[in-house]
Amino acid sequence: MSRPDSEEPVPLLTKEEQDRETKIEDLDVEANSAAAANPRGQNLDHEYSIPSTVKFAWLGTYFFFSLALTLYNKFVLGTFHFPWLLTFLHASFASMGTYAMMHLGYFKLSRLGRRENLALLAFSALFTANIAVSNLSLAMVSVPFYQTMRMLCPIFTILIFRVYYGRSYSQMTYLSLLPLIIGAAMTTAGEMSFTDAGFLLTILGVVLAAVKTVVTNRFMTGSLALPPVEFLMRMSPLAALQALACATATGEVSGFHQLMTSGEIHVPSAIASLTGNGFLAFLLNISSFNTNKLAGALTMTVCGNLKQCLTVALGIFLFNVTVDVLNGAGMAVTMVGAAIYSKAELDNKKKKQESQYKPVPQGSRD
Numbered sequence: 001m002s003r004p005d006s007e008e009p010v011p012l013l014t015k016e017e018q019d020r021e022t023k024i025e026d027l028d029v030e031a032n033s034a035a036a037a038n039p040r041g042q043n044l045d046h047e048y049s050i051p052s053t054v055k056f057a058w059l060g061t062y063f064f065f066s067l068a069l070t071l072y073n074k075f076v077l078g079t080f081h082f083p084w085l086l087t088f089l090h091a092s093f094a095s096m097g098t099y100a101m102m103h104l105g106y107f108k109l110s111r112l113g114r115r116e117n118l119a120l121l122a123f124s125a126l127f128t129a130n131i132a133v134s135n136l137s138l139a140m141v142s143v144p145f146y147q148t149m150r151m152l153c154p155i156f157t158i159l160i161f162r163v164y165y166g167r168s169y170s171q172m173t174y175l176s177l178l179p180l181i182i183g184a185a186m187t188t189a190g191e192m193s194f195t196d197a198g199f200l201l202t203i204l205g206v207v208l209a210a211v212k213t214v215v216t217n218r219f220m221t222g223s224l225a226l227p228p229v230e231f232l233m234r235m236s237p238l239a240a241l242q243a244l245a246c247a248t249a250t251g252e253v254s255g256f257h258q259l260m261t262s263g264e265i266h267v268p269s270a271i272a273s274l275t276g277n278g279f280l281a282f283l284l285n286i287s288s289f290n291t292n293k294l295a296g297a298l299t300m301t302v303c304g305n306l307k308q309c310l311t312v313a314l315g316i317f318l319f320n321v322t323v324d325v326l327n328g329a330g331m332a333v334t335m336v337g338a339a340i341y342s343k344a345e346l347d348n349k350k351k352k353q354e355s356q357y358k359p360v361p362q363g364s365r366d
Helices: 015-037 052-075 083-103 114-138 143-150 153-165 171-187 196-221 228-249 252-261 267-295 297-318 325-356
Strands: none
Touching: 052 267, 052 297, 083 114, 083 228, 083 252, 083 267, 114 143, 114 196, 114 228, 143 196, 143 297, 153 171, 153 196, 153 297, 171 297, 171 325, 196 228, 196 267, 196 297, 228 252, 228 267, 267 297, 297 325
């Protein structure tokens, strides 16, 4: 009689294979437990999974467009003293540009719930509050003091990651921040004058800038993981409306209208200049958001310090800006700090990859 069809007998595992299976299951349970216990820390090390060539390429574009916009404002918009309207212009161009990119098929919108949309609204308010506090503090402190205090942004960025996300960095990364901050402060050193309220507002502005940079990174690398262009498209219309409201409340709209109708400026040339500025700001925003996602929030704040030194260096050649020995030494110290930070981040990436891809020891066979 033929034996009825049945399942193939499961081969017995050797003791060594059973131990290996048990270890793998234990590791999976530990990983899942850690993820559940610390959902805020999800994908914190995203930047270490990005090839260095890609990160340096985006960092290069960020520096290029940032310095280009600074020079553009210096050459073309030297008399445009309407910061809120300028923010409205930049956010509007970002909104229109990303909307056009979506219709051209560069990306598709993700489906977001009420909670995610409220988070985007809160972020746009944070964006506007950061600008408002910066503008208020600038009226109460000297420019050198304001720039020097802004150099502390990497410190607050690290504090946010450590306190809120429980993330740590290598000792070399911490040490590299000293020459970066001290050197950048030496580069922008000048007359230090401030009021008590100005000092508090400046510190608040630095904290808000660090929070904004970290939150931007978490929107694009955390559980939501929005593409940079989509995140920019969703945030920019809200920021534009808030900036326009602030411009109206502060009298910038009426002041701009009077300037355009006064006959002191050539209207077509002014419109062309503002259009060029808005388009360049749109390219900078695309570069900035991508760089933040790929290089990390801390690297973005470090780049802010380095950009200050590069701006001063360009001013020496283009605008005949004079610097003393302290400023020149500050630029050199900052460059050294940037080199140390880059080396530390490359080492961190190597260690991260080695810890993730350890070879599995193979058992010997008889």
